[in-house]
Amino acid sequence: MAMFGKVLIANRGEIALRVHRACREMGIRTVAVHSTADADAMHVRLADEAICIGPASATDSYLNIPAIISAAEIAQADAIHPGYGFLSENARFAEIVEQHKIVWIGPDPEHIRKMGDKIEAKRTAAMLGLPLVPGSDGPITSTEEAIKVADAIGYPVLVKAASGGGGRGMKVIHDAASLPGLVQQAKSEAKAAFGDDTVYIEKYLSEPRHIEFQVFGDGKGGAVHLGERDCSLQRRHQKVLEEAPSPALNADQRAEMGEIVRQAVAKLKYRGAGTMEFLYEDGKFYFIEMNTRLQVEHPVTEAVTGLDLVREQIRIAAGLPLSVTQDQIRFEGHAIECRINAEDPLTFAPSPGRVTDFHAPGGLHVRVDSALYDGYRIPPYYDSLIAKLIVYGANRNDALMRLRRALEEFVIHGPKTTIPLQQAIIEAPDFIDGNYSIKWLERWLASRA
Numbered sequence: 001m002a003m004f005g006k007v008l009i010a011n012r013g014e015i016a017l018r019v020h021r022a023c024r025e026m027g028i029r030t031v032a033v034h035s036t037a038d039a040d041a042m043h044v045r046l047a048d049e050a051i052c053i054g055p056a057s058a059t060d061s062y063l064n065i066p067a068i069i070s071a072a073e074i075a076q077a078d079a080i081h082p083g084y085g086f087l088s089e090n091a092r093f094a095e096i097v098e099q100h101k102i103v104w105i106g107p108d109p110e111h112i113r114k115m116g117d118k119i120e121a122k123r124t125a126a127m128l129g130l131p132l133v134p135g136s137d138g139p140i141t142s143t144e145e146a147i148k149v150a151d152a153i154g155y156p157v158l159v160k161a162a163s164g165g166g167g168r169g170m171k172v173i174h175d176a177a178s179l180p181g182l183v184q185q186a187k188s189e190a191k192a193a194f195g196d197d198t199v200y201i202e203k204y205l206s207e208p209r210h211i212e213f214q215v216f217g218d219g220k221g222g223a224v225h226l227g228e229r230d231c232s233l234q235r236r237h238q239k240v241l242e243e244a245p246s247p248a249l250n251a252d253q254r255a256e257m258g259e260i261v262r263q264a265v266a267k268l269k270y271r272g273a274g275t276m277e278f279l280y281e282d283g284k285f286y287f288i289e290m291n292t293r294l295q296v297e298h299p300v301t302e303a304v305t306g307l308d309l310v311r312e313q314i315r316i317a318a319g320l321p322l323s324v325t326q327d328q329i330r331f332e333g334h335a336i337e338c339r340i341n342a343e344d345p346l347t348f349a350p351s352p353g354r355v356t357d358f359h360a361p362g363g364l365h366v367r368v369d370s371a372l373y374d375g376y377r378i379p380p381y382y383d384s385l386i387a388k389l390i391v392y393g394a395n396r397n398d399a400l401m402r403l404r405r406a407l408e409e410f411v412i413h414g415p416k417t418t419i420p421l422q423q424a425i426i427e428a429p430d431f432i433d434g435n436y437s438i439k440w441l442e443r444w445l446a447s448r449a
């Protein structure tokens, strides 16, 4: 198949820009779609064509399937890249795109659907030979059953929403007495957030790390893994800083687990980019979910492998084979990404508004993915992520020194940002030692309060 002539980018912010950049380097023209609030956005300015698809509210614009399909038809786009968030994991959207004879730059809609239901995802993972967190065998249908399961696996347990995402609809349960109330709460939260009150129960691991493997499949049984990312630095189950490789794994452990994951992806005949997320405790991996899209933190993998993950996604969607075999993939050096949000660094209250001064750090091995510019007005309607700072070094210490320098150089005036928070985190001795679990950041934040 010939490479695409034109790709529509169904997203906004830094990731729209990221996709645009990959397209331009491949000689592909881009179509930006945007809400009225984003008329001045950087991705709109840089794209070859721009089409307004609705008002500020995401429901009416970035989630507006008929408007996006119409834009693709009018612009005669060959393919759609969904970025992350918004419609990227909407199987129905992927199907509609394909029905309109537009190429979906993503996995088979069936795989999106399967992995979008976490219960179904765990079943599939088990079938593919991946280790799971012990828990209920499917949805919880009654309080009696929930108590029985919790007794069998032992407290504390975690009740999770089958349709969950972004850490919502999760409750930790410490004893049988509080179980009925908390399961009910989780169900109503899940119903409100996802329109689905299906929940399941899992053993609550006490001090795990969050370690995820980046994978690519060709859709025909060929697959590679691109190593892991450690995303244990989290606040309210949201990632704050990510690094590759994980300070907790050595090359043998990486190769061993990577191969298990690679085989699972091959067996699934998965197509495109995906991430297998695991919790890691006492030397053991436990599958929690698979994300069927590009991740926010993909640049750290790009830094240590030298591969362009968006280019790889586009190539696969165009029917080309994987550009590398597993043997050709080398992991070199160390990369760290800081997520910079337009938020108060102490209270985390959103801080949108006009950027009066913007200066991105530069120099050797420093990358900034951001759609900000001087005078840009950050709209209050969307995610607060405004920039990602990614640094690379020959080893972790080198990367840390560079990160310290780059954060110092970063100027974003106007809105409050989480730059001071990131600066404080990287001075914490536990972080410097790589000695942190998914619980660490919240404990550390509480100790500073």
Ligand code: ADP
Pocket (backbone or CB within 6 Å): 133, 158, 164, 165, 166, 167, 168, 202, 203, 204, 205, 206, 208, 210, 234, 237, 277, 279, 288, 289, 438
């Ligand atoms: P979501 O899709 O909402 O992000 P995940 O299943 O990916 O949900 O879990 C998000 C985070 O919640 C994990 O990175 C981890 O910090 C925590 N978590 C999930 N499952 C468990 C568990 N069984 N024990 C302890 N923490 C968990």
